[in-house]
Amino acid sequence: MASYVLAIDQGTTGSTVALMDDQGRLCASVNNEFPQHYPQPGWVEHEAADIWKSVKKGIASILRKGLCKPTDIAAIGITNQRETTLLWDRRSGEALNKAIVWQCRRTTEFCEKLKSDGHEKMVKRKSGLVLDPYFSASKFRWLLRNTKGIKTALNAGRVAGGTVDSYLIWQLSGGQRHVSDVSNASRTSLMNLATLDWDNELLELFDVPRDILPEIVPSSGVLATTQGIKGLPDGIPIAGVAGDQQAALFGQACFTPGDAKCTFGTGSFILMNTGTEPLDSHSGLLTTVAWQLGSKKPVYALEGGAFVCGAAVQWLRDELQIIRRSAEVETLARQVDDHGGVEFVPALTGLGAPHWAPEARGVICGLTRGSGRAHIARATLDAMALQNADILLAMERDLGKRMKPLRVDGGASANDLLMQIQADVLGRKLIRPQVVETTVAGACYLAGLGVGLWQKPADIRKIWQSDAEFRVKMKPQQRRQRVSSWQRALDRALIL
Numbered sequence: 417m418a419s420y421v422l423a424i425d426q427g428t429t430g431s432t433v434a435l436m437d438d439q440g441r442l443c444a445s446v447n448n449e450f451p452q453h454y455p456q457p458g459w460v461e462h463e464a465a466d467i468w469k470s471v472k473k474g475i476a477s478i479l480r481k482g483l484c485k486p487t488d489i490a491a492i493g494i495t496n497q498r499e500t501t502l503l504w505d506r507r508s509g510e511a512l513n514k515a516i517v518w519q520c521r522r523t524t525e526f527c528e529k530l531k532s533d534g535h536e537k538m539v540k541r542k543s544g545l546v547l548d549p550y551f552s553a554s555k556f557r558w559l560l561r562n563t564k565g566i567k568t569a570l571n572a573g574r575v576a577g578g579t580v581d582s583y584l585i586w587q588l589s590g591g592q593r594h595v596s597d598v599s600n601a602s603r604t605s606l607m608n609l610a611t612l613d614w615d616n617e618l619l620e621l622f623d624v625p626r627d628i629l630p631e632i633v634p635s636s637g638v639l640a641t642t643q644g645i646k647g648l649p650d651g652i653p654i655a656g657v658a659g660d661q662q663a664a665l666f667g668q669a670c671f672t673p674g675d676a677k678c679t680f681g682t683g684s685f686i687l688m689n690t691g692t693e694p695l696d697s698h699s700g701l702l703t704t705v706a707w708q709l710g711s712k713k714p715v716y717a718l719e720g721g722a723f724v725c726g727a728a729v730q731w732l733r734d735e736l737q738i739i740r741r742s743a744e745v746e747t748l749a750r751q752v753d754d755h756g757g758v759e760f761v762p763a764l765t766g767l768g769a770p771h772w773a774p775e776a777r778g779v780i781c782g783l784t785r786g787s788g789r790a791h792i793a794r795a796t797l798d799a800m801a802l803q804n805a806d807i808l809l810a811m812e813r814d815l816g817k818r819m820k821p822l823r824v825d826g827g828a829s830a831n832d833l834l835m836q837i838q839a840d841v842l843g844r845k846l847i848r849p850q851v852v853e854t855t856v857a858g859a860c861y862l863a864g865l866g867v868g869l870w871q872k873p874a875d876i877r878k879i880w881q882s883d884a885e886f887r888v889k890m891k892p893q894q895r896r897q898r899v900s901s902w903q904r905a906l907d908r909a910l911i912l
Contacts, residue, residue, distance in 0.1 A: 770806060
């Protein structure tokens with residue numbers, strides 16, 4: 417009996433393909449990188465063909481391992497870089513232009529004009545998102561205005577558009593299905609959070625025709641089936657899809673309101689489950705769809721991100737050169753008992769949620785004659801934790817209830833000192849999972865639920881296991897003093 421799930425985790429710099437069994441064990445994982453393109457300052461692009469090639473290569477590599485027969489694969493799950501936008505030909509499946517990556521800032525001027533014209537309130541009310549080139553809508557508009565031969569292709573009905581999930585489903589299904597799950601659609605600024613459908617007013621604002629967009633479908637259930645993929649039998653259900661951060665929330669088994677996860681990567685991404693009704697943020701956070709299981713009500717989340725998290729450690733390594741390898745920061749920071757009054761606000765690319773201050777600049781302050789490399793290293797770890805605490809406490813205020821223990825993942829979650837600092841400044845217990853590839857796990861769980869490999873989320877809770885817990889050691893008075901010092905440094909960064 418088929419008892420494995422094949423997961424595709426399509427990321428910004430590469431694609432991971434993994435295999436999970438019905439006990440929730442990751443049996444194998446392979447990653448294939450592909451080129452990034454930077455044609456102008458602030459522009460970031462991908463070749464869609466490179467993305468698809470990396471996925472096919474990963475599938476072939478997993479199958480060659482011989483851990484299961486292709487016929488043992490019960491379902492395929494997909495998780496993907498969000499907001500990245502592309503157009504392709506419905507007949508050939510070939511991209512009509514390079515994909516515009518979520519990091520790309522080419523539409524900044526257009527988004528600023530929409531703001532100055534007073535449209536941001538409507539956009540946020542309907543989509544849950546702020547007006548920013550980060551999201552897909554303005555990218556669609558740019559592609560539709562700057563792709564060679566686009567008018568002819570549009571008139572012939574040959575243009576398909578979408579985010580990476582819809583492109584991969586199109587390719588995997590042999591062009592039979594043009595769909596996107598609600599979590600990815602909610603990152604476009606074109607979907608109405610209440611109706612879970614493309615919104616006419618938003619489509620008109622960004623000048624995107626509805627007929628090029630995919631059908632919006634749940635995150636779990638049979639969304640398409642494979643056709644014509646080398647090595648895979650036709651008819652394997654593609655049964656689980658979610659954007660990478662929503663997949664991580666699901667992979668962390670954050671199934672009830674108040675459950676939250678923080679992914680420590682180059683930046684940090686924090687999502688909190690808020691239940692089955694969208695929750696407007698009054699604290700500078702984003703409202704997004706977390707997932708939808710079949711015909712059930714969707715689950716929503718609040719999201720906030722810090723632009724610089726692990727990148728702050730890379731800055732210590734590459735620019736200040738006070739460490740040779742990123743992993744050395746923990747050892748160096750442990751040489752002192754605390755930050756010694758040194759503060760580092762890593763606003764190296766401005767500040768994200770809840771401040772949304774692109775003009776902010778990084779600050780190192782509180783230096784004395786006794787300050788050294790170790791104090792700067794410790795201040796860096798403190799800053800990574802403190803900016804996350806700012807976001808999480810804002811989420812608590814919006815939700816109106818105390819959050820549950822925070823679940824953590826991502827590369828920097830392996831840093832035990834950082835995790836203890838995070839628990840202390842947040843005042844909440846942290847839980848790190850055994851399966852740290854939480855985006856892959858989330859895609860597998862959604863797909864497994866979609867074909868009945870697991871019957872309900874409670875079955876996944878039973879197989880989800882923690883690796884370590886970090887309990888609060890800092891006393892409340894110490895926490896207040898630490899946060900107060902951080903806030904003074906933050907104020908300096910905001911007024912520069």
